[in-house]
Amino acid sequence: MKRDVDALVAEINPHPGPGERTPGARELMDEITSAPGTACARTPRRRRRLITIPLAAGLAAAALVATWALPITRPANAAPLDIEQQGGYYVISVKDLFAAPERYQAQLKSAGIDITLRVIPVSPNLEGTVTGPVHPPYDRLTPEQIARRKDLISAIEAPGACATRPGACTIGFRIPVNYPGQDKILLGRKTRPGEGYMAFSPIQSIGEPLHCVPFMGKTVDRVRGLLRQHGVNGAIFFDGSDARSSVPGSWIVHEGFMSRPGTATLLVSPTHKRPNVPGPSMSGDDCAN
DSSP states (O other): OOHHHHHHHGGGGSSTTTOOOOOHHHHHHHHTTTTSSSOOOOOOOTOOEEGGHHHHHHHHEEOOOOOOOOOOOOOSOSSSEEEEETTEEEEEEESSSSSSSHHHHHHHHHHTTEEEEEEEEEGGGGOOOOOOOTTTSSTTTHHHHHHHOOOOOOOEEGGGGGGGSSSSSSEEEEETTTTOSOOOEEEOOOOOOOOOOOOEEEETTOOOOOOOOOOOOHHHHHHHHHHHHOOOEEEEESSSSSESOOTTTTTTEEEEEEEEEEEEEEEEESSSSOOOOSSSOOOOOOOOO
């Protein structure tokens, strides 16, 4: 199974060698797999499926999705987080999505909040994601159920028009003041030049290049053409055992995701039979949603 994971994420490194991962990918793998309990693959609501790097080995996490504003210039000494205590909760929003991780931790620690916050580059569908924790008692709970619990970390969504698109307007998250444990929270942001994605959604998800574009079951040549029409010129092909830079144009595309801006990773095979690979299927149709 390790070779499958390495092959899936190898393209995140601009100059990968066999079985090589970037430091960021290795760190994210270590952080998520070190969480207590066993993560449960689940899809909140109807449309958002978060695919993190460890998910190729069968892990998944629930995600609430929004669109972050473009970063603005802030004073170098400005606090990267906004932390307010409201009732029995700390309400937290991120003001600087590109701050050094230690600055988040220093501010959280000074407020007496014992969690780890990571802000990671993600594919467009997951920009604004608030993810975690991924262990009991969160397993099998919907975002709505988590929000009703007074003892769990939950996302906060903006009111008004957001009600017509649940999960699409996350503005922060809240933590009970006396929350036990040392959980990890991941927030998704836009990539900077040269970055790959550390979390990704299926390529047909809202905001991704092939949303509402039928491509599953079509040939590699046909899908490459569709991708180019939507501004994606690079592709890596995974056949169930190895990642390749090219395959015959007559092979069939079963699923895909954006592994970095301008580059898609496609699950392919010589026939219409989907390769037997670990992790959840990414073949759902998100267009109707």
